[in-house]
Amino acid sequence: MLPGKLVILAVCLLPTLQLLKVNSGMYLNVNQINNGSGITGYISWESWFSEDLMQEIDDAIGRDKSTYRVAHLGISPAPALMHGFYTVDGYSNNYPLEYKHRFREVIAPEIEKNEEVRVYFD
Numbered sequence: 045m046l047p048g049k050l051v052i053l054a055v056c057l058l059p060t061l062q063l064l065k066v067n068s069g070m071y072l073n074v075n076q077i078n079n080g081s082g083i084t085g086y087i088s089w090e091s092w093f094s095e096d097l098m099q100e101i102d103d104a105i106g107r108d109k110s111t112y113r114v115a116h117l118g119i120s121p122a123p124a125l126m127h128g129f130y131t132v133d134g135y136s137n138n139y140p141l142e143y144k145h146r147f148r149e150v151i152a153p154e155i156e157k158n159e160e161v162r163v164y165f166d
Contacts, residue, residue, distance in 0.1 A: 098127040117154050118161070 105112070113132045114124055121131045133147075148155070148165065155162045 093123050093126055095127070098123065098129075102127070102129075115151065117151060 102109070109128050109130060113130045114121075115132050116124065121134050124131055125134075132150075155165055
């Protein structure tokens with residue numbers, strides 16, 4: 045292969061390699077296809093929605109899910125929602141400021157435990 049062609053090939057491949065580096069989701073997909081195995085440090089689909097854990101939590105609470113609401117501090121509410129729990133929170137950046145202030149009162153004791161979380165929320 046001629047040196048000029050190698051340079052052109054490198055220039056064409058470099059953006060693709062950079063994309064793989066910065067896009068961890070794409071990296072995981074490519075790794076899964078090529079290696080057929082997960083990567084340490086990333087949670088699996090089964091672990092994310094952990095049916096056994098959600099059933100254990102449901103049993104520990106021991107009440108009809110429609111009679112209470114759950115909140116998530118620092119974790120996604122998606123697994124709880126998938127298992128039928130009613131939530132008072134969610135991932136949304138479009139809500140009234142009054143809701144933020146009222147929600148702040150509810151979670152104040154938990155926020156005060158960590159200065160970084162308090163500064164981020166306030």
